[in-house]
Amino acid sequence: MLEPIRLHVDAKRCLYAIDDAYHARLSVDSVRSLQLQGGIFSDDEAQTFLDKPFAKDALALRRWDADAKDAARVTPPLKHYLQIAKALLKHELRR
Numbered sequence: 001m002l003e004p005i006r007l008h009v010d011a012k013r014c015l016y017a018i019d020d021a022y023h024a025r026l027s028v029d030s031v032r033s034l035q036l037q038g039g040i041f042s043d044d045e046a047q048t049f050l051d052k053p054f055a056k057d058a059l060a061l062r063r064w065d066a067d068a069k070d071a072a073r074v075t076p077p078l079k080h081y082l083q084i085a086k087a088l089l090k091h092e093l094r095r
Contacts, residue, residue, distance in 0.1 A: 001054070001057075003053065003054035003057070003058070004054050004057040004058040004060075004061045005058075005061065007049075007052070007054060007055065007058035008058060008061065008062060008065075009037045009038075010041075010049050010058070011049075011055070011058035011059050011061065011062040012030075012034060012037065012062055013034065013037060013038060013039065013040060013041045013045070013046075013049075014041050014045075014046045014049045014050065014055075014059065015059060015062055015063070016034060016040040016041070017040050017041040017042070017043065017045070017046040018046055018050075022063065022066065025066060026066065027069065030066075
């Protein structure tokens with residue numbers, strides 16, 4: 001499912017239009033790139049975006065992307081992710 005990735009830029013434009021908290025936490029570079037990407041959606045454009053399949057997934061991906069840029073956020077150690085991968089592999093092998 002690559003659609004949320006394809007909608008990444010439009011998700012940013014939509015979030016700026018509908019979520020003041022999202023707008024406040026973005027970097028100067030992200031604000032500048034927004035203008036290069038077409039600017040903030042109008043209310044109608046935001047609604048059209050929200051009506052698309054995978055729009056909610058794209059908004060979630062965009063928020064995760066913003067969260068990942070938080071230098072104070074603690075990243076779990078590699079072992080954490082290896083355990084998840086192992087569990088997923090076991091689940092897949094049982095299918």
